[in-house]
Amino acid sequence: MDISEIRILLLGDDNVGRTSLIYSLVSEDVVPSSSTHSNDSIRPTTDDISIPPEVTRARVPTVIMDYCGRQPMTPDEIDDLLLPMECPSPNPLLQQSRSLYSCIRQAHVICLVYAFDSRESRDRLLTVWLPLIDRSATTIPIILVANKCDLIDENPHDINEENREFFRLSMSKYSRIEACIETSTRTMKNISELFYSAQKCVLYPINYLQEQNKLTKRFKQCLKRIFTIADQDNDQLLNDQELTMLQDYCFGKIQTNDEKQTIEQLKKEIKRRTIHGIKIISEHRGVITSALTYQGFECLFELYLNKGKYETIYTTLERFNYNRKLELCVPNAPEDLAGELSPSAIDYLTHLFHRFDNDKDSCLTLKELNQLFESLIDIIPPMSSTLSNIKHCIYIRLSQSSTKSPLITLSAFLAQWFFLAQTQPSLTFSYLFQLGYSYAISNIDDTRLPCRMTYICHVYGMSESGKSSFLKRFVSPTIYQIHHTEDLAEKLNNKAKAFLSSDYRSTSTYKPVKSYAIDFVRVLNETKCLILEERHSNDIDEKVLFKTANVNCFLIDRTHPRAFSNAATSFLQQHDYPRLPSLFILSKADQPSVKQDYPLPIEFFCRQHKIPLPIDYSAITAVSIYTNPKDNNQQLTTNTEHMSQSWFTSLLFRSQNNSTRSLEPYSPRGEQSRHQDDIYVRLGYLCVYPKLNYFANSNNDFYNTDALLKYSLYASVVTLGLVTVARMFR
Secondary structure: OOOOOOEEEEEEEEOOHHHHHHHHHHHOOOOOOOOOOOOOOOOOOOOOEEHHHOOOOOOOOEEEOOOOOOOOOHHHHHHOOOOOOOOOOOOOOHHHHHHHHHHHHHHHEEEEEOOOOHHHHHHEEEEEEEHHHHHHOOOOEEEEEOHHHHHOOOOHHHHHHHHHHHHHHHHHHOOOOEEEEEEEEEOEOOOOHHHHHHHHHHHHOOOOOOEOEEHHHHHHHHHHHHHHHHOOOOOOOOOOHHHHHHHHHHHHOOOHHHHHHHHHHHHHHHHHHHHHHHHEEEEEEEEEEEEEEEEHHHHHHHHHHHHOHHHHHHHHHOOOOOOOOOOOOOOOOOOOOOOOHHHHHHHHHHHHHHHOOOOOOOOOOOOHHHHHHHHHOOOOOOOOOHOOOEEEEEEEEEOOOOOOEEEEEEHHHHHHHHHHHOOOHHHHHHHHHHOOOOHHHOOOOOOOOOOOOOEEEEEEEEOOOHHHHHHHHHHOOOOOOOOOOHHOOOOOOOHHHHOOOOOOOOOOOOEEEEEEEEEEEEEEEEEEEEEEEEEEOOOOOOOOOOOOOOOOEEEEOOOOOOOHHHHHHHOOOOOOOOOOOOEEEEEEOOOOOOOOOOOOOOHHHHOOOOOOEEEEEEOOOOOOOOOHHHHHOOOOOOHHHHHHHHHHHHHOOOOOOOOOOOOOOOOOOOHHHHHHHHHHHHHHHHHHHHHHOOOOHHHHHHHHHHHHHHHHHHHHHHOOOOHHHHHHOO
């Protein structure tokens, strides 16, 4: 746990045996009685005793303190000692007793000692010591110690019953009293047990687990989250395999026979205590297969509490990173954390998506998304201050239910995770940790190496040039009635809202808006995540989320005379050299074009700067190939497979079909649907293989033997699937 040292303080009247208890523990022998000081109530001071961790059961360094200051003897002295600390003491003889408060504050647990044969020392616990501790510290656990239990000669039964009644009344009045122990330094009775119990009170405090013989609300919340993480198939039951995995994760792997015996014993005990704790799954030829419900899971920990197995409870909580106060402690993200999801993380998020897809329609409703985050997220991670100053509208691939409510597809779910990993790696790390990712991979030996999957495309263009429509068409077959993440966040609880919105806590009414679109494309049989970010030529750095991109896309409004001039200026203002691969797009292909006010023709500008010729594009007249969102969720690799192959095929065979241009403007007729989706795939290829930008520099390149040879070689690599060789073109 999160404690480097345990400090135990012994309090009580004089001559009750506090010092004898300490020395009996250290020497493991009876301490000879010392001379009494009849004229003075101050005993000789005992120094703090330090016990190394290797000689204690708890394996934690322990310091034992014995307060030997002046004891209040008269009512006036008692009242004075119980005064608040800020009040000065009128009695100068009690000034040194003020150090008692500092001793109490330094202690982690207090052992209140009284003599078994002295009713006066026992009664003073209720009149002096317990009220004094209550005023000094309100959260320190207390252990009542009845010392000298060997000195009872007359009526031992009556005295024992009287002592037990005192224990019962004290524990009912003071909830911080966690144990009552009878000890003897003459017979060495319960000496080591006393100090071990004191250590357990600090390491495994019961007051956070139980209140009035019932589990605390916070403890139930922790158990519910642990149960949800362990329930890998999300059937609200823990079968034998899931219970075994939970045991192995918390306590290490054990032998198979012991494992089966332990699980069956627990089930029998739970079944005796609660009717609904065990559910029968199947019965075949007399063999009954049962599983543990959440009610039975709570009953299991109540059983541990009743048997005093606090160490078992806190070991389980500690494995799921809860501290002694049942606070979830999320570890700090590594400093060299990359903005990419590992293959195992993608697999786990996909598994998590299907776990909470209760109706198995390959989509998450907003209710199901709420349930996912409400069940597993305990702490909402803080957002970056730079992100909260801007409203980020992210378009992701959604579907619609029969009631027209938005449904989150698997593509949209993963796309948002890729976006978070790129923009806020530490927040993504915190989310994955709370979602139980470390528990899921504890028994998996994943040897796959992470590879880059996320690429950025900046989309430039004048106002009203169609940038927003271009982004929407990336994720939707239509540009109308498209929802972005900010729209969805308004209908979610805070935990799920933080996943989709970067300014969910903001109260500002006006913020600058930045638009994004995220989806997946296929590049050489590999799935890549492409993030389109809307950019303006006059954007300041504070408003730009992705300072650098992998490819630039320039939208040229054919209905505006200065559209190409604006695009050319933005292209020439790039500071990186060599310049990033770029793609020019003539938007609004469904409308008549006007003459561009620029000294150079568009084709000459493209040849001069080795840019592919502009592509005609219309977001209104296009019909997307994505027609079935359910099929889209089955496997991301099938989304754009034929698009990535069609591009290279068309590049190779257009010269044989007497084409006059390598990348001529696409016509709004014929195969426009496929061609317009090819634009996004082409952006993906330019991100991964930027040197492809130089393959088609002019109209005559496709009649050049060298150019055709390059394309033939590249297409052969695609056909054979030799991805390693293909990366030579990077």
